[in-house]
Amino acid sequence: MDLPINHNAPTIMHIDLDSCFATIEQQANPLLRGKPLVVAAYATPNGCVLSPSIEVKRFGVKTGMSVRDARLLCKGVIVRTPDPPKYRDVHMKFRAIFNDYSPNVSPRSIDEAIIDFTGTPYLKRGLVEIGNEIKKRMKQEIGEWIWCSIGIAPNRFLAKLGAGLKKPDGMVVITHENLMSIYAKIKLKDLHGINTKNEARLNINGIFTPTQFFKASENTLRSLVFKGIMGYYWYLRLRGWEIDAVDWDRKSFGQEYSLGKQTDDPEEISRILMKLCEKMGRRLRSAGSAAQGIHVACLYKDMTHWHRGKKVEQQLYTTPELYRKAQWLLNQQPERKVIRKLAVSCFDLMASKTPQMELFDVAVDKRRQVSDAMDKINDRYGEFVITPAIMLGMNDLVLDRIAFGNVKGIEELY
Amino acid sequence: MIQRVNEKISVITVYNHIKNSILPVQVRWHGRIYHIKKLGYHHKVRMGRTMLHIFSVCDDSLALKLQFNSDTLEWMLEEVSDGLTD
Numbered sequence: 464m465d466l467p468i469n470h471n472a473p474t475i476m477h478i479d480l481d482s483c484f485a486t487i488e489q490q491a492n493p494l495l496r497g498k499p500l501v502v503a504a505y506a507t508p509n510g511c512v513l514s515p516s517i518e519v520k521r522f523g524v525k526t527g528m529s530v531r532d533a534r535l536l537c538k539g540v541i542v543r544t545p546d547p548p549k550y551r552d553v554h555m556k557f558r559a560i561f562n563d564y565s566p567n568v569s570p571r572s573i574d575e576a577i578i579d580f581t582g583t584p585y586l587k588r589g590l591v592e593i594g595n596e597i598k599k600r601m602k603q604e605i606g607e608w609i610w611c612s613i614g615i616a617p618n619r620f621l622a623k624l625g626a627g628l629k630k631p632d633g634m635v636v637i638t639h640e641n642l643m644s645i646y647a648k649i650k651l652k653d654l655h656g657i658n659t660k661n662e663a664r665l666n667i668n669g670i671f672t673p674t675q676f677f678k679a680s681e682n683t684l685r686s687l688v689f690k691g692i693m694g695y696y697w698y699l700r701l702r703g704w705e706i707d708a709v710d711w712d713r714k715s716f717g718q719e720y721s722l723g724k725q726t727d728d729p730e731e732i733s734r735i736l737m738k739l740c741e742k743m744g745r746r747l748r749s750a751g752s753a754a755q756g757i758h759v760a761c762l763y764k765d766m767t768h769w770h771r772g773k774k775v776e777q778q779l780y781t782t783p784e785l786y787r788k789a790q791w792l793l794n795q796q797p798e799r800k801v802i803r804k805l806a807v808s809c810f811d812l813m814a815s816k817t818p819q820m821e822l823f824d825v826a827v828d829k830r831r832q833v834s835d836a837m838d839k840i841n842d843r844y845g846e847f848v849i850t851p852a853i854m855l856g857m858n859d860l861v862l863d864r865i866a867f868g869n870v871k872g873i874e875e876l877y
Numbered sequence: 878m879i880q881r882v883n884e885k886i887s888v889i890t891v892y893n894h895i896k897n898s899i900l901p902v903q904v905r906w907h908g909r910i911y912h913i914k915k916l917g918y919h920h921k922v923r924m925g926r927t928m929l930h931i932f933s934v935c936d937d938s939l940a941l942k943l944q945f946n947s948d949t950l951e952w953m954l955e956e957v958s959d960g961l962t963d
Binding site: 487498506540543549553 | 879915931960961962
């Protein structure tokens with residue numbers, strides 16, 4: 464039997480800060496307001512544009528472009544590098560506003576959050592009125608230049624779709640009444656989760672529009688298109704039924720770094736790897752965890768990549784333990800090429816507790832105590848006050864960055 | 878154009894007990910006085926246990942990023958910017 468569209472009243476609100484980093488820079492510096500601005504990873508020509516302002520988007524500048532291309536499209540564009548503490552502060556402020564309306568607030572990234580109003584008294588006032596109030600409060604409590612787009616719908620997927628339909632400063636409500644007319648106006652790739660690969664997957668099964676995607680049977684999506692449970696999830700999602708209300712536990716900690724100066728020098732790469740392991744280790748230990756797996760990935764200058772992960776028997780807790788295993792993996796590269804991006808992560812997390820005593824290596828506990836003491840010094844006096852000697856002179860390398868997506872652990876910084 | 882400065886400066890501030898807010902109103906840097914017209918944003922950053930208050934302010938033609946160290950009570954001018962392209 465075909466499942467009908469969800470006819471329940473919308474209870475989910477998706478809020479998305481428009482051109483987040485660029486807008487925050489314009490808020491902080493009023494002289495930048497109304498001007499074409501990009502926030503880029505680096506201000507150099509090859510630097511990647513992370514956030515174009517609303518003004519520069521009109522020239523066709525998009526996230527992911529190089530600064531060089533942005534300058535070609537818009538000659539007078541102003542380039543700024545990111546200021547992560549400022550963006551995190553804005554994130555915490557807008558989360559505080561959302562928490563006034565519902566206990567169920569799920570941040571989705573530094574600039575997005577979902578409020579589930581199910582069971583709250585605010586539903587009686589109407590979510591459009593609440594949405595307008597939130598927009599007003601964001602301007603009053605964060606800054607008058609802060610804009611956000613809001614989507615209201617019966618499930619998270621449609622709420623996100625709604626938030627993306629009218630930018631900037633829009634508000635779109637999706638219900639069973641207008642769902643089909645919205646699907647008729649958009650493309651497959653406008654649906655969150657449909658990337659180039661999924662689009663091709665749909666295309667080879669004769670699905671070229673969201674309306675056709677909606678009309679495809681559950682069996683078609685499950686057995687032919689996605690070949691698994693994902694097909695069923697899409698079938699539900701497209702009809703407004705909730706399938707994405709899942710908050711995933713942390714499964715790994717990772718750091719990555721796009722090298723400002725690309726190199727194949729093993730000594731330099733080892734230094735960067737150590738700093739990545741130190742940053743990752745600090746987060747791992749502050750979460751009270753240890754890991755039993757480690758993974759290293761390299762993106763080379765020629766855009767090929769290599770990666771390797773390994774589970775290990777001993778618990779990895781201190782930075783030297785993580786670094787030793789990561790270096791061991793890195794040494795297994797089939798050939799040394801110029802590295803463009805280096806990433807390290809640890810997985811198979813467990814609560815850190817005193818490990819089982821080793822027969823021959825009796826200093827494990829002492830090493831942990833030294834590591835904890837070093838962490839305490841850095842907590843007291845600031846990050847990297849005390850570091851392994853290999854990291855000396857690396858203050859300007861592996862800068863603080865905002866990760867795309869996940870914002871777990873952001874509260875720990877405050 | 879943006880310029881990193883990181884120099885100690887003199888600042889006059891106003892504290893409003895009703896709003897519980899503090900606002901830098903005048904900055905003296907290299908013998909010149911800047912009258913602050915607008916506070917763009919205020920946020921806090923932790924450096925170890927020390928709390929730093931960052932004030933992004935501007936006069937008519939120059940934006941200043943000021944840092945107040947709540948431990949040492951020092952004011953630093955972190956950067957200046959004229960809001961124009963490099």
